[in-house]
Amino acid sequence: xxxxxxxxxxxxxxxxxxxxxxxxxxxxxxxxxxxxxxxxxxxxxxxxxxxxxxxxxxxxxxxxxxxxxxxxxxxxxxxxxxxxxxxxxxxxxxxxxxxxxxxxxxxxxxxxxxxxxxxxxxxxxxxxxxxxxxxxxxxxxxxxxxxxxxxxxxxxxxxxxxxxxxxxxxxxxxxxxxxxxxxxxxxxxxxxxxxxxxxxxxxxxxxxxxxxxxxxxxxxxxxxxxxxxxxxxxxxxxxxxxxxxxxxxxxxxxxxxxxxxxxxxxxxxxxxxxxxxxxxxxxxxx
Numbered sequence: 001x002x003x004x005x006x007x008x009x010x011x012x013x014x015x016x017x018x019x020x021x022x023x024x025x026x027x028x029x030x031x032x033x034x035x036x037x038x039x040x041x042x043x044x045x046x047x048x049x050x051x052x053x054x055x056x057x058x059x060x061x062x063x064x065x066x067x068x069x070x071x072x073x074x075x076x077x078x079x080x081x082x083x084x085x086x087x088x089x090x091x092x093x094x095x096x097x098x099x100x101x102x103x104x105x106x107x108x109x110x111x112x113x114x115x116x117x118x119x120x121x122x123x124x125x126x127x128x129x130x131x132x133x134x135x136x137x138x139x140x141x142x143x144x145x146x147x148x149x150x151x152x153x154x155x156x157x158x159x160x161x162x163x164x165x166x167x168x169x170x171x172x173x174x175x176x177x178x179x180x181x182x183x184x185x186x187x188x189x190x191x192x193x194x195x196x197x198x199x200x201x202x203x204x205x206x207x208x209x210x211x212x213x214x215x216x217x218x219x220x221x222x223x224x225x226x227x228x229x230x231x232x233x234x235x236x237x238x239x240x241x242x243x244x245x246x247x248x249x250x251x252x253x254x255x256x257x258x259x260x261x262x263x264x265x266x267x268x269x270x271x272x273x274x275x276x277x278x279x280x281x282x283x284x285x286x
Contacts, residue, residue, distance in 0.1 A: 001194070003103070003104060005039075005101055005102060005103040005104060006100065006102055006103070006104045006105060006133060006134070006161055007105050008104075008105055008106050008107070008140060008279050009134065009135055009136070009137060009140060010140060010141065011045070011062055011073040011106065011107055013059070014058070014059045014060065014078050014140075014141050015059070015064075015087065015141060015144060016060075016107070017107055017274060018107060018179045019107040019108055019109075019230055020196045021047050021054075022106075022242045023028060023108065024106060024145055025060055025064070025135065025150045025168075026032040026060075026064070026144050026145060027039060027067040027148075027261065027266045029064035029065045029145075030061060030065075030066035030068045030071075030072065032051040032064075032068070032079070033065075034065035034066065034257055034261060035064075035068040035069065035261075036069055037064035038248040039123075039226060040071070040072050040076065040149055041060075041076055042073070042075070043076075044076060044078055044079070045076060045077050045078055046078060047078055047216070048075065048077050048079075048080060048183070048185075049077055049277050050073050050074055050077045050100070050185065050275055050276070050277055050278075050280045051076065051185070051186065051242060051247060051249040051276045051277065051278060052186035052187065052188070052222030052240055052249060052275075052276040053070040053071075053073070053185075053186075053187055053188070053274065053276065054070070054187075054188045054190060054212065054237055054240065054274040055067040055070045055071070055188075055189060055190075055270065055272070055273055056189075056190065056191050056271035056272065056273070057079075057088070057122070057137060057138040057139075057141045057142065057147075057182060057189045057190070057191060057204065057233075057261070058191055058269060058271065060141070061262060062215035062259040062262050062269070062271070063128065063139075063174040063191065063269075063271040064261075065112075065257075066129060066256075066257050066271040066272065066273050067142075067145060067271075067273060068145070068253050068273075070149070070253045070254060070274065070275055071146075071149050072149075073275045073277075074149050075148075075149035075150075076157070076183065077162045078117060079150050079153075080112040080182065080184060081114075081154070081181050081182065081183040082117050082153075082154045082155060082156065082182065082184045082185070083153055083154070083155040083156070083184065083186075084117065084146070084152070084155070084156045084158060084175065084179065084185070084187065084242065085139045085142050085146075085155055085156070085157055085158065085186050085187045085189060085234075085257060086123075086158050086160055086186065086187065086188045086189065086237075086239055086240055087136060087138035087139035087157060087158065087159045087160065087176075087189045087233075087236055088136070088138040088159070088189060088190065088233045088235065089136065089139070089160065089161040089162070089235070090135075090136060090138065090232065091134065091136065092134055092137070092161070093129075093131065093132040093133075093134075093135070093159075094129060094132040094159045094160070094161040095132070096125040096126075096127070096160075096161055096163070096167070096171075097125050097126045097127070097158060097159065097160050097161065097162065097171050098127065098128075098129035098132035098133065098158070098159040098201055099118055099121055099122065099126055099127065099129070099156065099157065099158055099159075100113065100129075100130055100133045100135040100156075100157040101113055101115060101118045101128045101130075102129065102130065102266040103265070103285075104129065104140065104157065104182045105145050105157075106140070106142060106143045106147065107144075108143075108144055108147045108148075109147065110151060111143050111146065111155055111195060112131050112154050112155075113156055113157070113228065114152065114155065114156050115152040115179060115228045117156045117179075117182065117184065118156055119156065120177075120178035120182075121156065121174060121175065121178045122282075123178075124170055124171075124174055125167065125170065125171060126158070126171065126174055128266060129159075130157055133159060135245075136159055137270050138159075138189040138232075138233065138236075139159065139189060140188075140230075141189075141218065142156075142189055145244075154179075158175075158236075160235040160236045160239055161235060162234065162235045162252070165216075165218060165221045165222075165238070167218075168238045168239050169242050169243065171239050171261050172217070172238075172239045172240075172241075172245075173242075174245040175239060175243040175245040176242075176245075179243070180212070181210065181271070182280045186243065186244070188236045188237045188239070188240040189233055189236060190232060190233020191210075191231070191232050191233065191269055191270065191271055191275060192204070192208060192229070192230075192231050192256075192269070192270035192271060192272055193205050193221070193230050193231065193268075193269065193270040194230040194232065194269050194270075195207065195228060195229070195230070195264060195267040195268070195269065196267055197259055197268070198260050198268050201207050201258050201268050201270040202256075204227065204229045204270075204274065204278065205229075205231075205256060206256075207223050207227060208220060208223055208224055208229055208231055208271055209253060209256065209274070210274030211223050211257075212237065212241065212251055212274055213251050213252075213253060213274070215241060215244065215245070215250075216241070217238050217239075217241035217242035217245070218286065220234070220237065220238055220241060221238045224252065239262045241244060245278060248278065249276035249277060250276065250277050250278075251275070251276050251280060252274065252275050252277065253260035253272065253273075253274050254273040254274065254275055255272070255273045256271070256272045256273075257270075257272075258269075258270045258271065258273055268273070
């Protein structure tokens, strides 16, 4: 497996390219009025209760403050041993589900890949395909946030292409099996409605979010496809929901918003931050 780091594809576009400026930009997402309003509290819990998050991946100026709500919950939790980031295949390059097995660079430095988890995930349609990740931004834009809230994070990038529900269910079964005996945080990267009036975005996104809050993977897939909701991350989010089945994780909506909150526009893109927390009746992740 190659150890040559993947260079950033969208630094200077979706987020700042200068390390110090990027660190301030990430902090600005937390303190923004659309964000949590304060920087994360560094006094962490001794247990890990957050099992998964759903976060947006647009430019930080538009969606970073929304994503910060979810990352603030991670900053307060005990750090996971690894993070599996489920991303979108915007360019049709994955031919199914593409893993990466090399470190990823951002202006804040390299993020190492958990090779043991990569090996556990290399089953069925899940294959290492470095070329599929070269241009894709949906996973990359999560890394500065992970690097900010976690000490020395290890992660695995998994780009999930859109396909029939049965295909996504098969991917989820591999994910579920691979993380079953590991301390892994799941992250699904998605924006919601694209380029529709704000009221339409709110109505359509609420339909999709209600299915996520019901932990209904098939219901989400059917709601999005039948109502033609332009949720780009329907594949990774469906996989996340299906992989969490039986885990006892409870979803909670932290914030929904859209790009029109930043600057006036007739058509907007919707964003949501959702956290999945452990069942109070079950022990937390050890």
